[in-house]
Amino acid sequence: MALQTFRRSTFWHRLDVRGAPYAFVAPFFVVFAAFSFYPLLYTAWISLHRVELSSMDLMEWVGFDNYVALWEDERFWNALANTFTLGVVSTVPQLLMALGLAHLLHYRLRGSVFFRVAALTPYATSVGAAALVFTMLFERDFGMINWLLELVGLSPVNWENDKWAAQLAISAIVIWRWTGYNALLYLAAMQAVPGERYEAAALDGASRWQQFRMVTIPGIRSTVVFTIVLSTIGATQLFGEPLIFGQGPNGITGGADNQYQTLGLLLYEEGWKNYQMGRAATIAWAMFLLLVLIFVVQRVVRRLTARPAGARRVLSRSGQS
């Protein structure tokens, strides 16, 4: 009898030690599988059908018709090009400025907490509110930006109608919201760079700028890669900023001439304005393939340009806690 309870408790104990870790990580994977992974795969299936928003249970198989139609649709190429240019214009200056800001914040400072919190404040502002404010700042007739331009003797810009001006204004919203956040990520990485490396560089007579280039930048390489990856993903998904910047009906089409319509907006327009869910799924899947393509290209480029022992990966760093 005593032996039996003893065995049973060993059994339960083993089950606990072996099984508990899986039980603890399971909720994450279950929710991810149900609401992210499965929908992603199902998107591919839907994209091979004609499905309308009003009758979503009726799926009519059309093979690759949606893809052919998308390929021949110039709105798609326009949205793809806009997503690309908006992505570049919003991401590149943002990360460069974040790097500079992080460098400044890395100095020994009075009020460093204040500067850090202030830099992060835009991140607390929702897309909705930020886009509303910037739409007003970029207003054609009484906006502050045009007033400033006139003040220094330049002619005012029609920020909404002009393609490049609109994309610049929308990028400004993205840059404003995310620069401080990225700066804090860089700052955290800069603080983790061992001080000896700077001392060694200083001993070799490196100037501050050289130290920044030769010690700081290589030292935070994984973080830079990480932010590039996340910003690229964010840029391909751009939706709220152009939608609100366009103020209502003009927002979904990305301006009267689709001058700033992104893939995200086109997806929404096809699905929820034209009621073509199959086509919307096609666009979503095209966006996913685009992301995959970007990372394959990036991988290849990195492999071609990497120095032998240069590339340390995000994961290998995070493995050591």
Added chain:
Amino acid sequence: MTTDSLQVPAPERRPAAPADRVRRPVRRRLSLRPGAGRQHHAGPVAYALLIIATLASLFPLYWTMVAASSDNSRVSRTPPPFLPGPHLFENLGKAWQDAALGKAMTNSLIVAGVIALSTVLFATLAGFAFAKLRFRGRNVLLMLVIGTMMVPPQLGVVPLFMMMSDLGWGQQLPAVIFPTLVSAVGVFFMRQYLGEALPDELVEAGRVDGAHSLRIFWSIVLPVARPAMAVLFMITFVHAWNDFFWPFIALDMTNPTVPVALTQLSAGYVRDQSLIMAGALLGTLPLLAMFVVFGRQIVGGIMQGAVKG
């Protein structure tokens, strides 16, 4: 002495950490103390640049307040006004009515609150397992978690929309709550934190005393994890409050969250510019208040969760 207490701790493989590591105060990891890097004092140029950056960060918010406190003719004046006007509360009240912000605020509070609570709970559970428990496939699973950060959830909106209407959650809050109950960033964050802050000895001592895993989690891990959980709660709350794409699709104007309700302001329902700004201000105020009180902790948390190297 039973056999099970003998087989659990593996002292040969895990040398005991030095005592100072055990006693290290947990909160230190979240402080803003600068690291060991070589640090110069900032010169006047650095301060000047930082002040410019700060102004750029804060000015749009300040200007929101200026516009929200003016009437329409004052906002559209040239040169634009730089000081607050007298109509702030009047405009806030009107915007609250016109954009149905009362309902939106309640909805956002529920959505962001539930999402933040569940994210913190599940992230702490998973983070603890990844940081301190040994199991087959741990590294592969952790890599999977990080890999999921690369899959934007937006891409699944079409089937998600169908799923939600099948479940009877069309235009209902569960439609925006369920897909974001967990977060990979959160799991990674808690793993980093617990890996440093939770001494192995504490977990092993719990085992020796015969506590089962959930009990160890409850009585040993949770007290240690509390500061990081608070920070993760706030960061997740901010994200959930500001989430836009999926709520915009899943909800309609009769039952919106705050960012969804704000689009109504731009879409021509309200033409008055100062009211639009009042609405934008209202929608941002709860988070701004949180930043004023807990900004330091949120900054520390974001830096703590960063991939370093």
